[in-house]
Amino acid sequence: MPPNPADLRHEYEGPALLEKDAAEDPFDQFAVWFAEAVDAALYEPTAMTLATADAEGRPSARIVLLKEYDRRGFVFYTNYESRKGREMAENPRACLLFFWDRLHRQVRIDGTVERTAEAEADAYFASRPYGARIGAWASAQSREIAGREELEVRVRALREKYPESVPRPPYWGGYRVRPVRFEFWQGRSDRLHDRLAYAKEGAGWRRYRLAP
Ligand SMILES: Cc1cc2nc3c(=O)[nH]c(=O)nc-3n(C[C@H](O)[C@H](O)[C@H](O)COP(=O)(O)O)c2cc1C
Numbered sequence: 228m229p230p231n232p233a234d235l236r237h238e239y240e241g242p243a244l245l246e247k248d249a250a251e252d253p254f255d256q257f258a259v260w261f262a263e264a265v266d267a268a269l270y271e272p273t274a275m276t277l278a279t280a281d282a283e284g285r286p287s288a289r290i291v292l293l294k295e296y297d298r299r300g301f302v303f304y305t306n307y308e309s310r311k312g313r314e315m316a317e318n319p320r321a322c323l324l325f326f327w328d329r330l331h332r333q334v335r336i337d338g339t340v341e342r343t344a345e346a347e348a349d350a351y352f353a354s355r356p357y358g359a360r361i362g363a364w365a366s367a368q369s370r371e372i373a374g375r376e377e378l379e380v381r382v383r384a385l386r387e388k389y390p391e392s393v394p395r396p397p398y399w400g401g402y403r404v405r406p407v408r409f410e411f412w413q414g415r416s417d418r419l420h421d422r423l424a425y426a427k428e429g430a431g432w433r434r435y436r437l438a439p
Contacts, residue, residue: 239414241331244421246436253409253425253432254298260334260411261296264327276324277303279314287314293323294351300405301336302343304351306368308398315340321404331414336406343401352395360393361385410437 250256264272273293280286287310295302301323306312315321323336342348352360365381372378406427413421420439425432 238416239331239418239420240416241413243415244411244413244423246423246434249411249423249434251432251434253406253411253434254296256411256423256425257296257334257409260327260330260332264325264330264332267327267329269327269329272325272327274325275301275303276322276326277311278322278324279311280318280320281314282317284318287311294401300338300403302347302401302403304348304399304401306363306366306396306399307342309368311369312398315402321402323404333410333412335408335410335412336404337408338404338406340402340404343403345400348400349395351401352399357393360395361389363399364389364393364396415439 250259261272271292274290275293276288277291278286278288289311291303291305291311293301294304307316319340321338321340323334323338325332325334327333343351352363355363361382364385365378408424408426409432410422410424415421418439422437422439423434424437425434
């Protein structure tokens with residue numbers, strides 16, 4: 228018998244997330260939790276679900292990796308012609324979601340999206356391993372392909388064309404999500420979780436608690 232999901236019940240017993248301990252500024256709070264996620268030796272603490280929607284509001288979601296963050300926003304890299312790229316061109320809003328399961332924590336970020344500067348994308352692309360740089364050229368991300376072989380043939384040809392230095396493809400680069408809202412969720416016992424949200428108000432942030 229396959230496992231019944233309803234039988235897989237966990238208790239959540241994290242440390243409290245109380246107003247007196249949480250940062251006034253959501254970027255500071257993110258920095259504290261991100262450091263704790265890295266310290267917890269999670270396999271991929273930078274993995275985040277990116278939700279986008281097309282012009283008709285049809286949603287889609289997938290995982291991408293956080294590569295940089297500061298007060299301007301949260302950066303990931305991808306193919307501008309992928310499904311997510313097409314959706315963000317039509318509708319430049321997105322949500323990011325981190326789930327750090329061992330810490331019983333979730334962070335939600337809603338914001339507007341813009342492309343990173345060309346120079347920023349060049350610098351990050353140049354820092355990627357050779358295979359990943361070739362892969363960016365080889366894959367017309369999210370397009371239907373005939374089979375795995377098609378990809379491998381392209382990779383072989385590209386390795387010959389670019390044996391050492393690989394330029395950044397013009398359709399590949401970064402996006403920055405500029406937050407307008409954050410929510411930090413800490414699992415607690417009896418499903419009485421802590422949820423602290425921050426909404427952008429003028430130059431600052433309003434912090435408030437949500438019912439679990
Ligand atoms: C752990 C993990 C990390 C990933 N990181 C990225 C990433 O940083 N950029 C990216 O374009 N796709 C990444 N992907 C693949 C995406 O989830 C997705 O398959 C791809 O971007 C195509 O999405 P789209 O068709 O919605 O555009 C990652 C997938 C996983 C599971």
